[in-house]
Structure formats: C-alpha cells, structure tokens
Amino acid sequence: MGTLFAILGWIVFGLIVGFIARALVPGKDNIGLLATIGLGILGSVVGGLVLSLFTGRITLSNPVGWIGSVVFAIVLLVIYNKVTGRKQVRR
Template sequence: MILTILGWIVFGLIAGFIARALVPGKDDIGILRTILLGIAGSVVGGLVFGLLTVGIRGFEPTGWIGSIIGAIIVLVVYNKVTGRKSRV
C-alpha cells in the first residue's frame, strides 16, 4: 500500500515536471502542485484515451505518454482559469 502511494507520488512528480517543461512560460506552482498536476494528468489522460478508443470506462490512470498529455491539458486549463500565466 505504501509503495503504491509512493509510486503515484513519483509518477505524478515526473509527469507534472515534464508537462511544466513542455508548456511555455514560467510556472511557480511548487512541488506539491506539480505532483497533483501529474496525478490529475494521468486521470485526464486515461479519460481522453478511453474516449478515443473504447468509450468511457470511468476514471482510470494511463501510461506515461497519456499522463503527460493529460497533465499538459490540466496545466493549460489551470493557467487559463487562474490567470497565473500571461503570454510571454
């Protein structure tokens, strides 16, 4: 159980960090929000993958590529909603 939680934290950190690196501009969201971004991205990526392939199967995580794409989507939406990042 503890290894599963640690796995999600590390997975979320890596996926969130890659998403932050791919989205232009500076993000001052910290490590905790980066982890949450990666975890949320994994769920969003799983939902998008499910919509594009076999239909909605519920919220489930996806692989690295889907997680990074999902994290990019979450980060862009977060920036739009909060207005944290202006065009540079």
C-alpha cells in the same frame, strides 16, 4: 506495505509527469512541488480514463499511457494558467 508503495509510486509518477508537462508548456509556472505532483497525478487519471474509452483498458506500463498522462497534464496546466492568470512570460 503494498499500499504504501502504491501511494509512493503514484507520487513519484505524478512528479515526473508534472515536471514534464511544466517543461513542455512555455513560460514560467508559479506552482509548487505539491501542485506539480497533483497536476501529474490528475493528468494521469484523466488521461487514463479518456484513453480507456478508446482502447478498452487502462494501462500506464506502455508508451501510450505515459504520453496520454503527459498530454492531459499539459491540458490541465494550460487550463489552470488560463483560469488563475498565473502564467508569466520568461525573460
């Protein structure tokens, strides 16, 4: 049962981080709910790995972990939009 809750926790965390990243990047993002979750989870993993190089440990329970997750999710979203050309200007 613990594994199920861990997976659900990562999904919820990824959704929150993905929505925050999408809200902070200007313009309309044409990605769905699953892509938003994936963006948040991937941003968290990449952010955690990069921050662990500087701090020596991986943690999401403090503000630095959350900020790193959101920052790297934003970076990944901007890269995704540049590569796919899917970014549209809001009107």
